[in-house]
Amino acid sequence: MADHIDEQPKRSLSGLEVKPVYTPDDIANTDFARDLGQPGEYPFTRGPYPNMYLGRLWTRRQIAGFGTAKATNERYRFLLDHGQNGISTDFDHPTLTGYDSDHELAEGEVGRLGVAIDSVRDIDDLFLDIPLDKVSVSLTINHPAIVLLSMFLSVAKDRGVGWDALRGTVQNDSLKEFHGQKTFALGPRPSLKLTTDIVEFCTNHVPNWYTISISGYHIRESGSDAVQELAFTIAQGMAYVESAMERGLPVDSFAPRLSFFFGCHNDVFEEVAKFRAARRLWARIMKDRYRAQKPESMRLRFHTQTLGSTLMRQDPQNNIARGTLQALAAVLGGTQSLHVSGFDEAFDIPSEEAMRMSLATQLILAHESGVANTVDPLGGSIFVESMTNDIEEAAWEYINKIEDLGAGSLKQGMLQAIDTGYIEREIARSAYEYQLRIENGDQVVVGLNQYQSESTQKLELFQFDPEEEDWQKARLAETRSGRSAAAVKSALSSLKQAAQDDKNLMPPVLEAVTVLATEGEILDTLRDVYGEYVDPGVF
Amino acid sequence: MATQATNIKVLLAKLGLDGHDRGIKVIARAMRDAGMEVVYMGMRVTPDQVAQTALQEDVDVVGISLLSGAHMRLVPRLIKAFQERGIAEDILLMVGGTIPEDDVEPLHEMGVQGVFPVGTFTTTMTDFITTNISRGRSAPQA
Numbered sequence: 001m002a003d004h005i006d007e008q009p010k011r012s013l014s015g016l017e018v019k020p021v022y023t024p025d026d027i028a029n030t031d032f033a034r035d036l037g038q039p040g041e042y043p044f045t046r047g048p049y050p051n052m053y054l055g056r057l058w059t060r061r062q063i064a065g066f067g068t069a070k071a072t073n074e075r076y077r078f079l080l081d082h083g084q085n086g087i088s089t090d091f092d093h094p095t096l097t098g099y100d101s102d103h104e105l106a107e108g109e110v111g112r113l114g115v116a117i118d119s120v121r122d123i124d125d126l127f128l129d130i131p132l133d134k135v136s137v138s139l140t141i142n143h144p145a146i147v148l149l150s151m152f153l154s155v156a157k158d159r160g161v162g163w164d165a166l167r168g169t170v171q172n173d174s175l176k177e178f179h180g181q182k183t184f185a186l187g188p189r190p191s192l193k194l195t196t197d198i199v200e201f202c203t204n205h206v207p208n209w210y211t212i213s214i215s216g217y218h219i220r221e222s223g224s225d226a227v228q229e230l231a232f233t234i235a236q237g238m239a240y241v242e243s244a245m246e247r248g249l250p251v252d253s254f255a256p257r258l259s260f261f262f263g264c265h266n267d268v269f270e271e272v273a274k275f276r277a278a279r280r281l282w283a284r285i286m287k288d289r290y291r292a293q294k295p296e297s298m299r300l301r302f303h304t305q306t307l308g309s310t311l312m313r314q315d316p317q318n319n320i321a322r323g324t325l326q327a328l329a330a331v332l333g334g335t336q337s338l339h340v341s342g343f344d345e346a347f348d349i350p351s352e353e354a355m356r357m358s359l360a361t362q363l364i365l366a367h368e369s370g371v372a373n374t375v376d377p378l379g380g381s382i383f384v385e386s387m388t389n390d391i392e393e394a395a396w397e398y399i400n401k402i403e404d405l406g407a408g409s410l411k412q413g414m415l416q417a418i419d420t421g422y423i424e425r426e427i428a429r430s431a432y433e434y435q436l437r438i439e440n441g442d443q444v445v446v447g448l449n450q451y452q453s454e455s456t457q458k459l460e461l462f463q464f465d466p467e468e469e470d471w472q473k474a475r476l477a478e479t480r481s482g483r484s485a486a487a488v489k490s491a492l493s494s495l496k497q498a499a500q501d502d503k504n505l506m507p508p509v510l511e512a513v514t515v516l517a518t519e520g521e522i523l524d525t526l527r528d529v530y531g532e533y534v535d536p537g538v539f
Numbered sequence: 540m541a542t543q544a545t546n547i548k549v550l551l552a553k554l555g556l557d558g559h560d561r562g563i564k565v566i567a568r569a570m571r572d573a574g575m576e577v578v579y580m581g582m583r584v585t586p587d588q589v590a591q592t593a594l595q596e597d598v599d600v601v602g603i604s605l606l607s608g609a610h611m612r613l614v615p616r617l618i619k620a621f622q623e624r625g626i627a628e629d630i631l632l633m634v635g636g637t638i639p640e641d642d643v644e645p646l647h648e649m650g651v652q653g654v655f656p657v658g659t660f661t662t663t664m665t666d667f668i669t670t671n672i673s674r675g676r677s678a679p680q681a
Contacts, residue, residue, distance in 0.1 A: 093556035093607060097583075105556050105583065108609030182558030182582060223561045309561065313658050346657055347639055348608065431561050432568045439660050448658060461639065464608065537581030539564035 013267035013443075014225035016390050022382035030385055035280065039375045041295075043283035045276050045388070046376040047334040048299040053372035059337035060362045061303065062355055063140065065090030065115035067468040068475075069125035072115040076130060078352065083359055086337060087130065088138040090114035090349075091148075098144040098185035098527075100520030101472045110469040113349055118476045118520070120513045123151040124158075132161045137168035138213070138303070143185035145172040146194050147519045150510045153206065169210035169259060169303075172198050175236045175414055179424040180218030182535070185523050188418050190530035192411075194505065196243045201506035203254045211254065212240055213261045213303065220263035221309050223431020226274045227391055229263065231398030232423055234281055238399075238410035241290055246411075251290045255297035263307045264326040264333075271326070272378055273387035275333030278302070281392055304330035305339040311346045314447040315455055319343035324361050331371055332378055338362055344459050351462045421538040428539050476518065483516035491515050492525050499529040544574040544669055550598040552580035552589050554617065557607035562635065562657065566602065569661035575600075575668070586613060590620035593630060599672050602664075605636040606657070610646070618650050631671055635659065 010018040019026070030036075037043055040050030049055060062084055064075045076087050092114040094106035100118050101110045110116045117123060127137070132155070141148045149170045156166055174191035177184040184191065199211045216224075216233035224232070237258065244254050260278065264271050282300040286292040306326035311319045323340045330338055340358035342350025350358070366372055378384045399410075405422070406413025417423045437443040444450050491512040498508045505526075512522055549570050551563055560582055571577045578596055580589065593601050603617065614634060621627035627650065634646060635655035643654045653667050 093558065096558070097556045099556065105585070107555070108612030109555055109557070109607050112608045182560055183556070221561065223565070313656060346637070348637065428561075428564045428568065432565050435565045435569075435661060439662060458640075535560075535581035535583060537579045539567040539579050 012226075012270040012387070013265055014227050014270060016227075016270065016387065016394070018383075018387075022386055024382060026382055026386045027389070030389065035389075036379060036385075042287065042298060044279040044299050046379050048279065048301050048336070050375075052334060052375040053331075053366075054375065057366050057372060058331065058335055059086040059136070060084050060359060061086035061088045061138065061337045061339055062358055063088035063090045063138075063305070063339050064355070065092070066113070066349055066462070067111040067115065067465060068472055069115055069117065069122040070128075071111075071468065073126055073128050073130070075352070076126075079355065079359070080130075080135070082356060083363055086136045086138065088339065089126065089140055091141055092116045093183065095144070095148075095519060096141060096183035098147075098519060098523030100518050101469070101476050103520060108469075110472050112464060116468075116472045117148065117151070118472070118518045119479045119516050120151040120154050121475070121479055121516070123148070124155050127155060132156050132159065133165040139168065139170045142171055142174055142177050142181070142183060143191045143194065144519055144523055145170045145174075146198055146505060146509050147513065147522050149198060150506065150513045154510060154513050163206045164208060166206060167208050169213050170198065171213045171215060171261070173212055173215045173236060173261075175239060175418065176215050176218055176232070178418045179232070179427055180215070180220075180222045180224075184533050186526060186530050187533040188415050190526070192239070192243055192415075193502075194526075195240060196247055197504045197506050199240070199244045199254050199257075200247055200249060200504055202257065203249060209257065210259045211257050212237075213259050214240065215261040217261050217263040217305050219427060220265065221307060222427050223309070223434060224427040225430050225434075226265065226267075226270055227394040228398065228426060228430060230274055230278055230281070230391060231395040232427075233260065233262070234278070234285065234395065235399050235402045235410055235414055235417075237282065238285060238289075239414040241286075242409060242411040245290070251286070251292045252294045252297050255286060255290075255292055256294060256299075259336075260300055260302035262302055262304055264304050264330045265307055266310060266322055266325050268325060268329040268332070269378075269384055269387060270391070271329035272333045273384055273391050275302070275330070275335070276376075276379075276384070276388045277392040277395065279334075280388070281395060301336045303337040303339070304333075304335040306330070306341045308341045308345045311341060311343065312445065312448050313346040315453055316343055316346065316459055317457075318447050319346070320357060320361070323358060324365075327361055327365055328369070328371065331365055334376060344461060347459065348462045348464075351460060353460065421536060424538045479516055479518070487515040488512070488517045488521070491517055492521060495522065496525050496529060499526060544665065547600060547668060547672055548576040548578070548596065548598045549600040549602060549668070550578045550580065550589070550593050550596060551602045551604070552584045552592075553582040553604050554584060554586060554589070554613045555605070555607055555609050556583060557605060557609070558582060559606035559636070560604070562606070563602070563604035566604075566635070566661055566664060570665060570668075573665040575665075586617040586620045589617060590624050590626070593621070594624050594626055598630065600631045600633065600668055602633045602635065605634065605638075608637065610634060610636065610638060611642060614646060614651060615649055631668065633664065633667070635664075
C-alpha cells in the first residue's frame with residue numbers, strides 16, 4: 001500500500017482537528033505568564049513541581065494482586081526487588097464489590113483478577129514484611145474503601161506504625177463506579193457519603209494519606225475519548241470538593257490530599273495536552289470557584305496507567321511498543337507515578353515476565369531516553385499548547401453541562417448525570433464509534449485490521465491456581481469460627497445505628513474490622529440501611 | 540440462507556461480579572443497529588436469572604460477556620439452567636470476552652455455539668447470528 005498525503009484534515013484520536021503545520025497565530029491568545037507559568041507555580045500547566053524529575057523520578061508503581069494475600073505479597077516483594085518503589089493493590093471482584101469469598105455471586109472470581117480480602121487477617125498477610133511507614137501503598141478500592149482502609153489502619157496500629165507516618169492512597173472514587181469500572185456496592189448517594197466520611201476522617205487523623213484518587217482511567221477504559229475522560233474526572237473531583245465543603249471542612253484542609261488517576265492512549269501529543277490541560281483546569285477551578293488559598297490545593301498530581309483496552313491479542317509483542325508510547329506520553333505529560341500494563345493482558349492478568357518487561361520499559365524511559373532531563377520538554381510547542389487549549393475548552397463544555405444539570409452544583413449535577421445515565425451513554429457512544437472506526441478501517445490498529453501477521457507464537461500466560469479459592473474460603477470459615485460472635489454482632493449493630501443516624505462511619509467500621517467482622521458482613525449491613533444498587537443496563 | 544435481522548431477539552448479560560461492560564454495550568448497539576431486538580440485562584446477573592429471562596422474553600440468541608476468567612465455572616451453570624427450563628435446544632448461545640485459546644474447544648463441547656474473544660468485530664457476531672438462526676419466529680428468508 002502506497003503512502004499518500006491525505007487532503008482531509010487529520011484528527012486526533014479523540015476527534016480534535018490537527019493542522020498540517022502550526023504557526024504562532026495558533027496560540028496568539030495564549031499568555032505564557034497567565035496560562036502556563038513556571039513549573040511548580042499556578043496554574044501548574046507545566047507541572048506540579050519546579051524541578052519535576054530532576055528532583056525525583058516518577059514512582060514506578062505496577063499494580064498487582066491475584067489469589068490469596070500470601071501469593072500477592074510474594075509478587076509485591078518480587079516487584080520491590082526489581083526496581084519498583086510503590087505498591088498498588090488490585091483486589092478481586094468480590095472484594096471490589098463488597099462480597100465475601102463464600103458468597104454465591106463470587107463463584108469463580110475469588111482471587112481471579114485481584115487479591116481476595118475478607119478480613120483484617122488478609123490485609124496483615126498482604127503486607128507481611130513490608131514496612132508501612134516506608135513504602136507508599138495505593139489501595140485500589142472504591143465503595144468498600146471504608147472497610148479496606150480501616151483494615152489497613154488497624155494493621156498499622158498493631159505494628160506500632162503511627163497513622164501520621166502512613167503515606168499512601170485509597171482510590172475511594174465512588175461516583176466513577178457508575179460509568180467506569182462498575183464495581184459499585186451501593187447507590188450514588190450513600191457511596192458519596194462514604195467517600196466524604198473518609199476525607200473527613202483522614203483529614204483529622206491520617207494527615208499524610210491521599211483520600212481520593214479521582215479517576216479517569218476507568219472511564220477511558222470504558223471507551224471514552226480523552227476529552228470525556230478529563231471532563232468527567234474533573235467533574236467528579238468537583239463533586240467531592242463540594243461534598244466535603246458541605247461537611248464544613250475548609251477547602252484547604254483536605255484539597256491538598258486529593259490526587260488524580262488517568263489512563264494514557266496511543267496518541268502521544270493528545271495525551272500530553274490532556275495532562276497539561278488537566279493541571280490548568282483543576283488549578284483554575286480550585287482557585288476561582290472554591291476559593292482555595294494554598295497552592296497545594298490547586299496543584300493536580302496524578303498516577304497514570306497505560307490502557308489495557310489498547311492491547312491486542314494479535315501479535316501480542318506489539319503491545320510492548322504500545323505500552324512504551326503510552327508511558328512516554330505520561331512522562332512527557334508529567335505523571336507522578338506510572339503503571340505500564342502487561343503486553344499479555346488481552347489474554348489474562350499479566351505474567352511475572354510481562355510485569356518485569358513493563359518495569360523495564362519504565363526504567364529505560366527514566367535512564368536511557370533522556371526525556372526526564374528537563375521539565376515539561378514539550379512546553380512552548382505551538383502544537384502542544386494549541387491542543388492543550390482545545391482540550392481544556394472542550395472539557396469545559398461537558399463540565400458546564402453537568403453544572404446545568406445540577407442547577408449550579410457539580411455535586412447535584414453529577415448525581416443527576418448518573419441517575420439519568422447521561423455519562424454512561426456518552427461513554428458508550430464513544431466506545432461504539434471507535435469500534436466502528438476500527439471495523440471500517442478509518443482507525444488502523446496494526447495486526448488487527450491491517451498488517452496482520454501469520455505469527456502464532458504462544459505466550460507463557462499467568463497460571464491461576466483454582467485451589468486458591470478453596471483456600472480462601474477455608475480461611476474465611478476459620479476466621480468466623482475463631483472470633484467472638486457477640487463482639488461482631490455488637491459492632492455491626494453499632495455500625496447500623498451510626499448509618500441510620502448519618503454519622504461518620506469510619507469509627508464504627510474500624511471497630512468492626514478489629515473484632516474480625518468480614519468485608520461482606522460490613523457491606524451487607526450498609527446495603528441493609530441504604531439499599532442495593534442494580535445496574536440499570538444502559539447502553 | 541441468512542435470516543433477516545429484524546426478526547431476531549437477542550438477550551445480552553454479564554454473569555457474576557465482573558464489571559467490564561464496554562464490549563457488551565458496544566455489541567448491544569451493533570446488534571440494535573443491525574435491526575435486532577436487544578434486551579440487555581446489565582451486570583451481576585446469575586445463570587438462573589438469564590435462563591428465566593430468556594424463557595420469558597422468548598429470545599433467539601443469548602450473548603454472555605465474561606472478562607473475569609470465570610467462564611469455565613459459570614457457563615456450565617448457565618447451560619444447566621437452560622436445560623432445566625427445556626430451552627437449551629432453542630437458543631443460540633454466544634460467549635465473548637477474555638477467553639484463552641485453550642478454553643474455546645471445551646466451551647463448544649459444552650454447547651456454546653459461538654465463542655468470540657476480545658477484538659472480534661461486531662459484524663462477525665451479527666453475521667454469525669443471521670447465518671445460524673433458522674427457527675421459530677425467525678424462519679429462514681431469502
